[in-house]
Every structure is written in structure tokens, then in C-alpha cells.
Amino acid sequence: xxxxxxxxxxxxxxxxxxxxxxxxIEVNRSEVVSFIGRSGSGKSTLLRCINRLEEPTSGEIWIxxxxxxxxxxxxxxVRAEIxxxxxxxxxxxxxxxxxxxxxxxxxxxxxxRQEAKERGLSLLEKVGLAEKANEYPEKLSGGQRQRVxxxxxxxxxxxxxxxxxxxxxxxxxxxxxxxxxxxxMASEGMTMLIVSxxxxxxxxxxxxxxxxxxxxxxxxxxxxxxxxxxxFPVTRDFLGKVL
Amino acid sequence: xxxDYTESNTFKKLRDTSGRVPLIxxxxxxxxxxxxxxxxxxxxxxxxxxxxxIRIALSVFVALLVTxxxxxxxxxxxxxxxxxxxxxxxxxVLVLLFLEFHVTNSEEIIELxxxxxxxxxxxxxxxxxxxxxxxxxxxxALVSTVIGLTLxxxxxxxxxxxxFFIIAxxxxxxxxxxxxxxxxxxxxxxxLNIRLSAFASGVLGLGLNxxxxxxxxxxxxFLSVSKGQLEASRALGMTPWQTMQKVAxxxxxxxxxxxxxGNYVASAKDTALCSSISIIxxxxxxxxxxxxxxxxxxxxxxTVLYLILFVPLTRLCGYIEKRxxxxxxxxTV
Numbered sequence: 001x002x003x004x005x006x007x008x009x010x011x012x013x014x015x016x017x018x019x020x021x022x023x024x025i026e027v028n029r030s031e032v033v034s035f036i037g038r039s040g041s042g043k044s045t046l047l048r049c050i051n052r053l054e055e056p057t058s059g060e061i062w063i064x065x066x067x068x069x070x071x072x073x074x075x076x077x078v079r080a081e082i083x084x085x086x087x088x089x090x091x092x093x094x095x096x097x098x099x100x101x102x103x104x105x106x107x108x109x110x111x112x113r114q115e116a117k118e119r120g121l122s123l124l125e126k127v128g129l130a131e132k133a134n135e136y137p138e139k140l141s142g143g144q145r146q147r148v149x150x151x152x153x154x155x156x157x158x159x160x161x162x163x164x165x166x167x168x169x170x171x172x173x174x175x176x177x178x179x180x181x182x183x184x185m186a187s188e189g190m191t192m193l194i195v196s197x198x199x200x201x202x203x204x205x206x207x208x209x210x211x212x213x214x215x216x217x218x219x220x221x222x223x224x225x226x227x228x229x230x231x232f233p234v235t236r237d238f239l240g241k242v243l
Numbered sequence: 244x245x246x247d248y249t250e251s252n253t254f255k256k257l258r259d260t261s262g263r264v265p266l267i268x269x270x271x272x273x274x275x276x277x278x279x280x281x282x283x284x285x286x287x288x289x290x291x292x293x294x295x296x297i298r299i300a301l302s303v304f305v306a307l308l309v310t311x312x313x314x315x316x317x318x319x320x321x322x323x324x325x326x327x328x329x330x331x332x333x334x335x336v337l338v339l340l341f342l343e344f345h346v347t348n349s350e351e352i353i354e355l356x357x358x359x360x361x362x363x364x365x366x367x368x369x370x371x372x373x374x375x376x377x378x379x380x381x382x383x384a385l386v387s388t389v390i391g392l393t394l395x396x397x398x399x400x401x402x403x404x405x406x407f408f409i410i411a412x413x414x415x416x417x418x419x420x421x422x423x424x425x426x427x428x429x430x431x432x433x434x435l436n437i438r439l440s441a442f443a444s445g446v447l448g449l450g451l452n453x454x455x456x457x458x459x460x461x462x463x464x465f466l467s468v469s470k471g472q473l474e475a476s477r478a479l480g481m482t483p484w485q486t487m488q489k490v491a492x493x494x495x496x497x498x499x500x501x502x503x504x505g506n507y508v509a510s511a512k513d514t515a516l517c518s519s520i521s522i523i524x525x526x527x528x529x530x531x532x533x534x535x536x537x538x539x540x541x542x543x544x545x546t547v548l549y550l551i552l553f554v555p556l557t558r559l560c561g562y563i564e565k566r567x568x569x570x571x572x573x574x575t576v
Contacts, residue, residue: 053474080480090475094493103489104479149475156479 002065004029004160004191005050010059012045012215019045020056021215027160030189034202034223037212038238043195046212047162050193051082064159080108083153087165089145091137091152097124098133101152109156116155123151127181143174150181161185163194199243203227211235273315280308301340308333358540365532365541372528373548379445379524380511386450387510391457396487398458399465409458416455422516424448429520445517445524453510460502464495501564508556515549525549 003026012020019042027033035043048054050061052068052075061068068078091100101120105111111119124130127147137145146166153161163182167175179201186192186205196202202209202223209226211219211234219226219235227243230236312333316326394409416424429444439447468491476486518527529545 051478053478076477076480076482078480079478082478084475084478086471086475086478088471090469090471092472092475092490092494094497104476104481107485107489108480152479 003027003062004064005193006060006062007046007050008060010046010049010061011057012042012049012054013057019215020049020059022059023212023215023217025210025217027191027193029191032186032190032192032194032205032207034194034196034206034209035212036195036197036199036202036209036226036238036242037218041212042215043212044164047084047164047193047195051079051084051162053084076108080104080156081159083150083156083158083161085146085149085153085161085163085166087168089137089142089149089169091145091149093137096134096136097129097140097148097151100137100148101155104152105155120151120155123154124148126154126184127151128177141174142170143177146170146174146178147181150178150185154185160191160193163192163196165195165197167196167198197242199227199239211238213238276311280304280311305337305340308336355538356540356543358536358538361532361536361538361540362544364536365528365544368523368528368532369525369541369544369548372523372525372545373552375442375523375528376511376514376525377552379442379449379514379517379522380507382446383449383453383510383514384507386446387453387457387506390450390454391459391461394454394458395461395465398462399487399491400483413455413458416452419452421448421452421513422519424452425516425520441517441520441522444520445514445522449510449513449517452513453506456506456510457503460499460506461495463502464499465491467498468494497567501560501567504563505560508553508560511556512549512553 005025005027007023007025010020010023011018019040021042023042023046025033035046037043045054049056049059050063056069063078063081066073066078068075091097092103095103098117098120101123102113102116105116105119106113121130121133124133127150129144129147129151132140132144132148137148140148150166166182167178170178175198179198182192182194183201183205194202194206204223206223209221209223210217211226211230211232213232213234219231226235227239230239312329315321315329394412397405398409425444425448428439428448429441432439432444472490472494473486476490477483481489514524515526517524518530521527523531525545525548529541532541533539
């Protein structure tokens with residue numbers, strides 16, 4: 001079967017800073033892939049390049065067999081298929097939780113408000129926040145905000161989900177509730193790309209772990225391989241610090 | 244070893260001075276000098292004539308009184324009531340002095356500045372002018388909003404060429420005095436065969452000027468919307484236009500309401516400048532009636548009308564600003 005995401009020798013520079021130095025990956029359907037590495041190793045940039053929140057300097061990206069840099073590609077259609085969850089939640093503060101979730105399905109998928117609302121409510125129920133539908137984000141805790149953000153991404157019925165350090169901005173006691181939702185998604189067969197420092201979660205949920213160092217994939221394997229038998233001193237060093 | 248701060252020099256000094264009340268802050272001094280001032284003042288009032296000595300003595304009296312009030316109202320130990328009464332005392336003394344030495348005939352004053360007959364005669368014209376002022380202000384606000392918002396939206400696309408023109412526009416219209424702009428439009432454009440009515444010229448001039456400010460206000464509003472918000476919207480597959488419409492604008496609007504209202508009020512006051520291009524707005528109506536009746540009462544009345552219009556509006560600005568601050572808690576969402 002074709003990989004759903006294929007990235008070939010991706011490079012990204014911010015002026016003088018060469019963040020990605022030739023990254024090539026393939027992600028299969030329903031695979032949960034986790035990126036780990038020190039800060040500045042290019043994990044977040046890689047995710048952001050794949051849905052073109054950052055324009056890559058060079059390299060090719062195929063999503064579901066489509067090269068997303070072809071001029072005839074409507075990047076908005078590609079992004080609609082990729083849900084993204086941010087470290088800083090980025091909920092829209094001027095909308096209630098349910099409006100946050102309904103916005104994109106109505107604007108982009110052009111479904112009726114009624115249908116969007118039903119879908120939104122059932123998603124809120126799924127992330128355990130059914131009773132918070134009409135709350136504004138400022139009334140929600142960090143963990144609740146992030147769960148609403150996940151529901152918002154899911155409302156587009158994406159085929160792929162990106163998580164860019166989804167729990168890094170959370171108080172420790174709220175990390176669990178977000179990870180639970182993510183674990184449930186993984187078990188439902190969602191293709192997920194996760195940048196995270198939650199090694200315990202990665203060990204449990206990920207099918208494959210990629211260790212990035214200085215803009216390159218240094219090491220890749222099952223969680224078991226990476227966590228228990230790291231090949232490189234850099235990986236060992238990193239894991240020694242975070243585990 | 245920890246230093247014993249209680250015995251350090253600084254603290255000793257503080258303790259030394261804290262126990263002592265300076266002479267000018269002592270009640271005895273206050274009462275004594277108040278009595279002296281009252282005696283001094285009453286002496287002056289009974290003295291007649293306008294000789295040089297009296298004038299000098301008066302100046303000294305007023306200077307002393309004002310200094311005293313200054314000392315008292317800056318003293319945290321004095322009660323609010325005392326401070327307030329001091330201020331009123333000064334005001335009363337100043338008014339009394341003014342009436343005593345500058346006004347020879349109070350009836351004449353009323354006749355000159357508060358002439359009811361003249362105001363009655365001028366009233367319909369002043370009302371017309373008032374209406375014109377309001378519609379000028381309203382139309383100018385409309386034009387400036389359209390200009391400012393459009394410029395700010397294009398500015399947010401961050402295109403170098405567009406930016407150049409927008410910045411040039413803003414610089415130009417902020418630099419040029421409104422009255423010059425009005426003259427250019429009303430007296431200059433006809434030479435290019437563009438003939439605008441006085442009213443249209445006024446609206447255009449005020450709108451162009453205020454639009455420059457409005458665009459800067461909106462730009463600040465857009466900048467206040469975090470990059471993460473825009474990214475979240477784009478990541479959901481929303482187009483730049485949808486993102487602008489549903490995410491950026493509503494948030495920016497909320498942030499810009501206080502400065503925007505302030506700007507509208509300021510720009511509404513600038514309508515008075517339109518009297519220079521023969522728009523019969525409130526000021527022009529006032530001056531016309533003044534020369535017609537050879538009496539400045541209409542001008543006084545115009546001032547009152549301006550106050551009636553703008554005092555509530557400026558109050559409203561303050562209120563909105565306060566309210567916004569209350570609801571806009573800084574949060575990362």
C-alpha cells in the first residue's frame with residue numbers, strides 16, 4: 001500500500017539557520033509516528049512544513065500520492081485533510097467551544113450549521129467536554145482547551161493528525177486527560193504524527209519513533225528499539241536526560 | 244553572614260526623618276497663614292483705586308494663595324475635604340478678583356455675551372449648523388473607516404509594493420494639516436475639473452485625514468491577533484480571506500474599539516475646520532450670526548453646543564476603554 005505521507009530530502013532554512021537538512025520519511029495509513037529530539041532539532045518545523053505552514057526551502061512532499069507543491073494544488077484542501085494540534089492550543093478566544101469546532105466544517109466543508117453542531121457536540125462528548133460546549137476558551141482549563149482544540153481538528157474529519165507538543169504548555173495534572181484522548185484516537189486507527197516529550201505515552205502509543213538531531217533523522221525504529229537499544233551516543237544522551 | 248539591615252545607615256536616616264513633620268506641613272503653620280491670607284485679602288478688597296501698589300500686592304496675594312493650595316493638595320496627610328475646599332477657595336478668589344477689577348458693568352456682560360434676544364434670533368441657524376456638523380462627522384467617520392480598514396487589510400498581506408503606497412498615504416495625510424487639505428480639495432480640485440460641493444469636500448478631506456489614523460489603528464489591531472490564531476485557522480483549511488473574516492477581524496475589532504471611538508470623536512471636532520470652506524456647520528453658523536447681529540452671544544452658545552455634544556462623547560470613550568480593559572484579560576488561548 002502507498003504511504004499516506006512521503007517526504008523526500010526536505011530542507012528548510014530560516015535565513016542563516018539551516019533547520020532541516022534533508023529529511024526523508026514515509027508514513028503509512030493508521031500509523032502513529034512520534035518525533036523526538038532536543039529543542040531546535042527541527043521536529044516542529046518538519047510538521048509545519050508538511051502542511052506548508054512553513055514553506056520548505058527544497059524537497060518534495062506527497063500526501064496521499066499528491067505532490068503538495070504542484071502549482072495546481074489547493075493547499076487549503078490538503079490542510080483540510082490534516083488536523084493540527086498546537087502547543088499553545090490557539091483556540092479562537094471570541095468563540096465558544098462549539099463555535100470553535102463548527103467554524104471550519106461550515107466554512108471549508110460547507111456542511112450545514114445543524115450538521116456541524118451535531119458533529120461538534122458528539123466530538124465534545126468524545127473528548128469528555130459535552131457540558132462545556134457554550135463556554136468561551138478563557139473559562140476552560142489548559143487541558144480542556146487542548147481537548148477542545150483536538151475536537152476542533154477532528155471536526156474536519158481529517159485523515160491525518162499532527163500534534164505539535166500538545167502537552168508542553170499544560171500543568172502536569174492536565175497532561176493525562178489530553179494523552180487519553182490521543183491514545184483513543186490512535187486505537188481508532190488515525191494516522192498520527194506526534195512531536196512530544198511525553199516518553200511514557202510514546203512508548204505506549206507510537207508504532208515508530210524517529211529521533212531527530214540537527215535537522216536530520218538520526219535514528220528510527222519501534223519504541224522498544226529506540227528506548228531500550230539506542231544506537232547513537234546522542235540518542236542515548238538525550239534519552240538519559242528525558243527518561 | 245547576613246547584614247543587619249535595621250542598623251544600616253539608610254534605615255537610620257529614614258527613621259530620623261519619619262518622626263519629624265516639616266514646618267510647612269504643621270497645622271499651626273497652616274492655620275496661621277490662612278488667617279494671614281484672609282486678612283491680607285480683605286484689606287485689599289477694602290482698599291479702592293487701581294494704583295500700582297495695589298496691583299503688586301494683589302499679585303503677591305494670588306501667588307501666595309496658589310502656592311498654599313499647591314502645598315496642601317500635595318500633602319497626603321490632609322483630608323480630601325480640605326483639599327477640595329482649598330481649590331474652591333482659590334477659584335472663588337480668582338473670580339471675585341476678576342469681577343472686581345476687570346468687569347465694570349455686569350449687565351453689559353450679559354448684554355454682550357448672553358444676549359437672549361440675539362440667541363433666539365440665531366437659534367434656527369445654529370440648529371441647522373449643528374445638524375450639518377453631526378452629519379459631517381458621521382460621513383467622515385464612515386469614509387475614514389472604509390479607507391482605514393481597506394488599507395489595514397492590504398497592509399496585513401505584507402506585500403512590499405503595497406506597503407510602500409500605504410505607508411506613503413498614511414505619512415502624507417498625517418503630515419498635512421487638515422485645513423490645508425480642505426483648501427486643496429475645495430479650491431484646488433476645480434482646476435482639474437473636479438468640482439465637489441463644499442459638504443463633499445469637507446467629508447473627503449476629513450475622511451482622508453482620519454482614514455490615515457484609522458488604518459494605523461486597525462493595523463495595530465491586526466498585529467494584536469497572534470500568529471498562532473492565524474496558523475490555527477489556516478491549518479484547518481480556511482482560506483486567507485476566511486481567516487481574515489472569521490478569525491482576525493473579530494479579534495482585531497474588539498481590540499480597536501476604544502482607540503477607534505477616540506479617533507472618531509477627535510475627527511468630529513475637526514469638523515469645525517470645515518467652516519473655512521464655507522460649509523455652514525455649527526461654527527460657521529455661529530460666526531455668521533455673530534457678525535449679523537454684531538454680538539458674540541451666538542459664539543458663546545456655539546461653545547455650549549459643542550460642549551453638550553462632546554463632553555458625553557469623550558466620557559463615552561473613557562467608559563469604553565475602561566470596560567474593554569476589564570473584559571480583556573490577557574490569556575493564551
